[in-house]
Amino acid sequence: GDDPMGQRHEGRAAATVADLWERYRREHLPYKAASSMSEDTSMFMNYILPNMGKKKVRDVSASDVDKLHADITANGRCYRANRVVSLLRKALNLSVRWEWRDDNPASGARMNVEERRTRFLTPAEIGRLSDALASHKERVSANAIRLLLLTGARRNEVLSAKWSMFNLENGVWTKPSAHTKQRKEHRVPLSKPALELLREMKSQAVSDAVFPGRDGKPLTDIKRTWATVSKDAGLEDVRLHDLRHTYAS
Numbered sequence: 001g002d003d004p005m006g007q008r009h010e011g012r013a014a015a016t017v018a019d020l021w022e023r024y025r026r027e028h029l030p031y032k033a034a035s036s037m038s039e040d041t042s043m044f045m046n047y048i049l050p051n052m053g054k055k056k057v058r059d060v061s062a063s064d065v066d067k068l069h070a071d072i073t074a075n076g077r078c079y080r081a082n083r084v085v086s087l088l089r090k091a092l093n094l095s096v097r098w099e100w101r102d103d104n105p106a107s108g109a110r111m112n113v114e115e116r117r118t119r120f121l122t123p124a125e126i127g128r129l130s131d132a133l134a135s136h137k138e139r140v141s142a143n144a145i146r147l148l149l150l151t152g153a154r155r156n157e158v159l160s161a162k163w164s165m166f167n168l169e170n171g172v173w174t175k176p177s178a179h180t181k182q183r184k185e186h187r188v189p190l191s192k193p194a195l196e197l198l199r200e201m202k203s204q205a206v207s208d209a210v211f212p213g214r215d216g217k218p219l220t221d222i223k224r225t226w227a228t229v230s231k232d233a234g235l236e237d238v239r240l241h242d243l244r245h246t247y248a249s
């Protein structure tokens with residue numbers, strides 16, 4: 001009563017981790033905030049798919065998950081390893097719901113210990129950073145970093161900002177719910193330095209994107225500019241997110 005050829009064809013047609021990503025991208029990703037969509041896409045493309053994209057979902061084992069976590073950790077990305085496995089666990093939970101497999105091999109995976117870290121820039125460091133930003137040749141990305149420092153906004157909120165969100169006369173930035181972590185519209189009062197920066201940029205704007213790239217679309221990455229200006233400013237152990245901590249302090 002067995003059908004060996006049918007079983008072979010079924011095995012060939014079984015969904016792969018790449019197929020899991022495609023369905024996750026279509027059906028689950030659109031319901032997440034813009035920043036989370038970008039993070040999930042980056043982790044799938046840079047870590048999950050290169051390591052197990054061709055593997056059948058039903059064949060992914062706990063050992064595969066542990067090895068992925070260990071490899072990322074060995075490259076000095078302890079926190080990123082945790083985030084990747086958390087994302088993989090969520091995707092595999094959905095695969096169980098979609099009846100692609102009966103269990104989740106990522107459940108119970110051991111995570112790296114995370115220590116909360118808070119770094120504030122001193123007034124002297126802020127001064128050196130401002131000088132480095134003022135002299136940097138990439139004005140769009142440098143201005144994005146300046147707005148991060150002046151508003152305490154998240155990186156993706158700044159990079160995805162459009163001029164239609166700003167009321168420069170009343171000094172208010174209205175962030176739509178799709179751009180905020182809390183998924184709620186957020187109205188932010190702008191300081192005088194932030195308004196001066198935005199008004200200067202607005203006078204030279206060529207599109208609705210506040211920080212357009214060469215193709216006119218919003219910038220997606222400012223890591224290279226940050227690496228340059230933080231080095232020029234002599235900043236040690238400072239991340240872009242620390243600008244948010246500095247503003248809050």
